[in-house]
Amino acid sequence: xxxxxxxxxxxxxxxxxxxxxxxxxxxxxxxxxxxxxxxxxxxxxxxxxxxxxxxxxxxxxxxxxxxxxxxxxxxxxxxxxxxxxxxxxxxxxxxxxxxxxxxxxxxxxxxxxxxxxxxxxxxxxxxxxxxxxxxxxxxxxxxxxxxxxxxxxxxxxxxxxxxxxxxxxxxxxxxxxxxxxxxxxxxxxxxxxxxxxxxxxxxxxxxxxxxxxxxxxxxxxxxxxxxxxxxxxxxxxxxxxxxxxxxxxxxxxxxxxxxxxxxxxxxxxxxxxxxxxxxxxx
Amino acid sequence: xxxxxxxxxxxxxxxxxxxxxxxxxxxxxxxxxxxxxxxxxxxxxxxxxxxxxxxxxxxxxxxxxxxxxxxxxxxxxxxxxxxxxxxxxxxxxxxxxxxxxxxxxxxxxxxxxxxxxxxxxxxxxxxxxxxxxxxxxxxxxxxxxxxxxxxxxxxxxxxxxxxxxxxxxxxxxxxxxxxxxxxxxxxxxxxxxxxxxxxxxxxxxxxxxxxxxxxxxxxxxxxxxxxxxxxxxxxxxxxxxxxxxxxxxxxxxxxxxxxxxxxxxxxxxxxxxxxxxxxxxx
Numbered sequence: 001x002x003x004x005x006x007x008x009x010x011x012x013x014x015x016x017x018x019x020x021x022x023x024x025x026x027x028x029x030x031x032x033x034x035x036x037x038x039x040x041x042x043x044x045x046x047x048x049x050x051x052x053x054x055x056x057x058x059x060x061x062x063x064x065x066x067x068x069x070x071x072x073x074x075x076x077x078x079x080x081x082x083x084x085x086x087x088x089x090x091x092x093x094x095x096x097x098x099x100x101x102x103x104x105x106x107x108x109x110x111x112x113x114x115x116x117x118x119x120x121x122x123x124x125x126x127x128x129x130x131x132x133x134x135x136x137x138x139x140x141x142x143x144x145x146x147x148x149x150x151x152x153x154x155x156x157x158x159x160x161x162x163x164x165x166x167x168x169x170x171x172x173x174x175x176x177x178x179x180x181x182x183x184x185x186x187x188x189x190x191x192x193x194x195x196x197x198x199x200x201x202x203x204x205x206x207x208x209x210x211x212x213x214x215x216x217x218x219x220x221x222x223x224x225x226x227x228x229x230x231x232x233x234x235x236x237x238x239x240x241x242x243x244x245x246x247x248x249x250x251x252x253x254x255x256x257x258x259x260x261x262x263x264x265x266x267x268x269x270x271x272x273x274x275x276x277x278x279x280x281x282x
Numbered sequence: 283x284x285x286x287x288x289x290x291x292x293x294x295x296x297x298x299x300x301x302x303x304x305x306x307x308x309x310x311x312x313x314x315x316x317x318x319x320x321x322x323x324x325x326x327x328x329x330x331x332x333x334x335x336x337x338x339x340x341x342x343x344x345x346x347x348x349x350x351x352x353x354x355x356x357x358x359x360x361x362x363x364x365x366x367x368x369x370x371x372x373x374x375x376x377x378x379x380x381x382x383x384x385x386x387x388x389x390x391x392x393x394x395x396x397x398x399x400x401x402x403x404x405x406x407x408x409x410x411x412x413x414x415x416x417x418x419x420x421x422x423x424x425x426x427x428x429x430x431x432x433x434x435x436x437x438x439x440x441x442x443x444x445x446x447x448x449x450x451x452x453x454x455x456x457x458x459x460x461x462x463x464x465x466x467x468x469x470x471x472x473x474x475x476x477x478x479x480x481x482x483x484x485x486x487x488x489x490x491x492x493x494x495x496x497x498x499x500x501x502x503x504x505x506x507x508x509x510x511x512x513x514x515x516x517x518x519x520x521x522x523x524x525x526x527x528x529x530x531x532x533x534x535x536x537x538x539x540x541x542x543x544x545x546x547x548x549x550x551x552x553x554x555x556x557x558x559x560x561x562x563x564x
Contacts, residue, residue, distance in 0.1 A: 117492040137489050166489050179477045180491040184498040190530045191469050192556040193549065195461045198526065206559055207419050207448050209462040210399040214560055215497050216466040221557045224550035232543045242535045244480065246528055248472040253524045261514045267475065268506035274474040275503045277488055278496055 004051060004059040006031045006078070008041040011091055011119060012065030013128025015161075016046040021130065022160035029055060041125040056081040061153065064090040069229035072101050079107040087150040089114045093177060094233035095141045095170035109147040112154045113170065115139040115177070116163060121221040134162035139177075141170040178237035183245060185219045185227055186238070192220035286333060286341040288313045288360070290323040293373055293401060294347030295410025297443075298328040303412065304442035311337060323407040338363040343435065346372040351511035354383050361389040369432040371396045375459060376515035377423045377452035391429040394436045395452065397421040397459070398445060403503040416444035421459075423452040460519035465527060467501045467509060468520070474502035 003019055005012040008030040016028045030047035032038045041047045053074075056062065059082055064071050071090050078088055079102065089112040092098060102108050118136040120127065138158050143151060158165060168176075195217070231238050255263045285301055287294040290312040298310045312329035314320045323329045335356075338344065341364055346353050353372050360370055361384065371394040374380060381395050400418040402409065420440050425433060440447060450458075477499070513520050537545045 117490060119492070119494070121494075136492065139490065176481065176490050179480050180495045183476065184473060184495045186531070186534060187469050187473050188498055189550050189553050190527060190534060191466060192553040193530050194465065194523065194527045196553065196555060196559070197530075198461050198523075199458065208399060208421065208458050209560070210401070210418070212401070212403075212501050213462045213466045215500050216470055217556055217560070218497050219494050220550075220553050221560075222550070222554075224547045224554065227550055228543050228547040231538060231546055232541075235538055235541075239535060239538055241476065241480075242531060242538070245472060245476045246531050246535070248475050248479075249468070249524060249528050249531070252468060252472055253521060253528070256513060256517055256521055256524070259514075259517075261510050264513055265506045265510040268471050268502075268504070268509060271471050271474040271478065271502050272504075272506065274478065274499055277478070278491070278499065278503075 001026045001060045002029060002058050003027065004029045004031055004056060004062045005047065006062060006064045006074070007066035007070075008032045008037055008047060008125050009065065010123050010125075010127040011116075011132075012063060013041060013044075013046045013125045014118075014130070014132035015063050015065065015091075016041070017128055017130045018133060018161045019157065022157075029059070031055075037125050044125055044128070046125055046128055053077065053081060057083060059083070059086050061157070062086060062088040064088065064092075067226050067229045068092040068094050068098065068233050072097055072233075075102055075111070076105055079105050079110055082107070082110060084110070085149070086110055087112060087153045089154055091116055093181065093230045095139075095173045097233045099142055099145075099170045108145055110150060112143070112146045112150065113141040114154070114158075115141075115173065116158075117181070121218055123223040123226065131162070133158075136163055137166055138163040139166050139168050139173055141168055141173055143167055174234050175237050178234055178241045182230060182234060182238050183241040185222060186231075186242060187245065188217050188219035189222075192217045283308045283342045284311060284340050285309065286311045286313055286338060286344045287329065288344060288346045288356070289348035289352075290314045290319055290329060290407050290410075291347065292405050292407075292409040293398075293414075294345060295323060295326075295328045295407045296400075296412070296414035297345050297347065297373075298323070299410055299412045300415060300443045301439065304439075311341070313337075319407050326407055326410070328407055328410055335359065335363060339365060341365070341368050343439070344368060344370040346370065346374075349508050349511045350374040350376050350380065350515050354379055354515075357384055357393070358387055361387050361392055364389070364392060366392070367431070368392055369394060369435045371436055373398055375463065375512045377421075377455045379515045381424055381427075381452045390427055392432060394425070394428045394432065395423040396436070396440075397423070397455065398440075399463070403500055405505040405508065413444070415440075418445055419448055420445040421448050421450050421455055423450055423455055425449055456516050457519050460516055460523045464512060464516055464520050465523040467504060468513075468524060469527065470499050470501035471504075474499040 019026050028047045029049045029051040030041045038050045116138045310329045311331045311333040312323045320332045398420040
């Protein structure tokens with residue numbers, strides 16, 4: 001099984017590690033804009049061969065793990081180049097624009113729209129880790145538009161990597177994911193910004209910040225190259241979540257200004273309920 | 283050494299564990315409003331004896347680990363009751379109001395205002411853990427107002443528990459801590475609220491939420507009984523941080539509305555700088 005990974009960073013590289021471990025016969029081909037990434041991926045043993053778009057006719061599986069705007073640009077071309085029985089799936093954090101892009105492509109049935117909810121705040125091939133996907137949710141959109149045999153091929157990979165599958169339409173995916181992922185990133189980036197702006201003397205931040213702060217701003221380490229395109233793709237949904245978030249923050253501030261600490265207490269108590277919801281998410 | 287711990291929850295209980303491990307001769311007395319907490323603390327082996335305010339004249343050290351508003355209420359009374367060579371320190375997340383409260387107390391020199399930057403999102407005696415304080419910062423305010431011998435006694439405890447000490451005046455403490463701790467909690471609580479409100483179908487949140495979301499809303503599990511009084515004590519500073527945070531979020535939203543994704547990219551890139559600042563915070 002020849003697996004081409006387009007974008008051999010954290011996400012693509014972690015697929016490479018797990019697929020090599022799960023499929024004896026897998027050969028991994030790396031494709032990346034960055035020659036340095038390719039060389040690193042090769043020396044780290046993530047890939048067996050460096051390749052490029054011209055090599056795609058060899059592929060049995062193509063995994064597209066690049067920023068979502070770049071995926072929109074290249075997905076049709078990739079589909080043009082692959083064999084009839086090749087599975088192409090992407091792993092992007094938005095799905096609507098991608099599904100629209102290839103809606104009328106003659107090889108639409110070779111494409112599977114996937115979103116494994118997995119990652120870390122790091123990036124590049126050296127950030128790739130084993131078992132990143134184990135126990136994680138993989139959201140598949142428009143599964144009915146993928147050829148049955150290729151659905152099966154995809155599910156075999158996802159299953160051996162330990163993912164659980166959820167099916168969803170792309171519009172619902174983008175709407176929900178704005179709340180549970182995209183908004184978290186903005187809240188974290190803006191929290192980091194607010195503190196950095198205020199605390200010019202960084203030694204003070206470092207000394208006073210505890211694990212709570214570290215946890216809340218962890219996502220502010222994420223890659224802008226990955227996230228700016230996600231926000232662009234999911235603009236309407238993200239703006240809606242931001243409006244609601246800002247309005248909740250304004251209300252909290254008003255409660256404080258009015259010394260209504262009973263209400264502040266209630267707000268927090270109601271939200272403590274997140275404990276139950278979060279159980280089971282690592 | 284007889285150590286009285288007023289409030290035998292996560293923070294007080296974790297002190298109990300480490301002090302027993304670090305001082306052979308330590309005997310731990312628990313004082314708590316909740317009889318159930320006291321019984322749990324005893325059966326968990328956190329304390330050697332249940333006690334109450336009437337027993338405080340036996341104490342060599344008193345650690346006050348209750349919500350900051352309750353500390354304001356009882357601190358003078360505790361100072362009234364202890365021996366002349368007894369050290370009393372609190373561990374609250376605000377320091378200005380506390381220092382003011384005992385400013386003119388005849389036993390002001392028995393009190394040390396401390397804030398160990400340590401904790402988890404859990405609470406109660408069963409949440410107490412060993413080594414919670416190891417490698418953490420402990421901020422001491424107005425150290426010059428504590429008797430020299432009692433400063434030494436405090437430092438001996440903090441040093442054996444592995445804390446590093448920073449000295450700060452209470453006004454600066456409350457101002458900085460609003461940014462690096464209090465604001466994180468509000469951003470997390472309101473993020474949790476926003477998502478819970480929107481996603482009535484909790485199964486969807488659970489399935490789509492990844493470790494990024496979990497990390498960002500972790501603090502929304504925190505105890506309202508602890509946090510409402512902190513926000514009350516630090517009202518002005520917290521409102522200021524909230525204003526700046528909301529204004530940064532509004533600006534981000536405007537960039538999105540204007541399709542200015544270059545600016546969005548820059549915002550994130552500048553904030554990535556938090557990586558360097560966070561290095562070393564666990």
